Amino acid sequence: MTNLSVFLVSVVLVTVAPGPDIIQVLTRGVSQGRMAGLAAAAGFSTGCIFHTTLAAVGVSALIRSSDVAFTLIKLAGACYLVYIGIGALRNRGASLVGEPAGFDALGVIYRQSIVANILNPKVTLFFLAFLPQFVSPASATPGFQLMGLGIIFMVVTIIIFGSVALFAGLIGDWLRRRPAVAGRLQALAGVTFIGLGIRVALPDVR
Numbered sequence: 001m002t003n004l005s006v007f008l009v010s011v012v013l014v015t016v017a018p019g020p021d022i023i024q025v026l027t028r029g030v031s032q033g034r035m036a037g038l039a040a041a042a043g044f045s046t047g048c049i050f051h052t053t054l055a056a057v058g059v060s061a062l063i064r065s066s067d068v069a070f071t072l073i074k075l076a077g078a079c080y081l082v083y084i085g086i087g088a089l090r091n092r093g094a095s096l097v098g099e100p101a102g103f104d105a106l107g108v109i110y111r112q113s114i115v116a117n118i119l120n121p122k123v124t125l126f127f128l129a130f131l132p133q134f135v136s137p138a139s140a141t142p143g144f145q146l147m148g149l150g151i152i153f154m155v156v157t158i159i160i161f162g163s164v165a166l167f168a169g170l171i172g173d174w175l176r177r178r179p180a181v182a183g184r185l186q187a188l189a190g191v192t193f194i195g196l197g198i199r200v201a202l203p204d205v206r
Contacts, residue, residue: 007134011153014130015160020081020199021117025161026168027192028109034169039106041161043113045154050118051127052150056143076119078201084112085193127153 015022021044029037117123127150135145 011156015157025164029165029168030172033172034166036109037165037168038162039109040113041165043110044117045158047114047117048150048154051124054124055127055131056146074121078197080119081197082194085190089190
């Protein structure tokens, strides 16, 4: 493994860049509390294992070579985000005071975040293009090196996303003490998820 410091800097820059995952963590933290944000952060970080494994075994190369497979997976992920958003809008009346998510809800948020991450083929292709750049060409075990890099990526992600979740939770606590604003949190979360789903579904240059 070469240039580990360069890899770490690159991972930090990639992770803090605005994207669907970090926006979802921020939205969860504001609308449902810091624990909900942390659950989302843990879910997206866990998804890194899936994408790293695909990159290590070369499956993501097949996805990249098939426009049909790429489009189907992307649309599935977009539909899932819209589904989460609609659910949040339908249930907004149950959380007019912006109460933080309960223990049972945290497990749901964690699983939803994993699925949303897995159903984003752009992440899979990113891992395929990014991780091999830091694998030693002379290595006899590139797969193990890829898995190691993926684990480091996951750790950095949970640290950064977790920090965002804690910050978002503070904002949410402040808003929940203001009834005029608190009632709009769940609706805002729902609209955000639907918007992310639409954005994921839009065509872009690959």
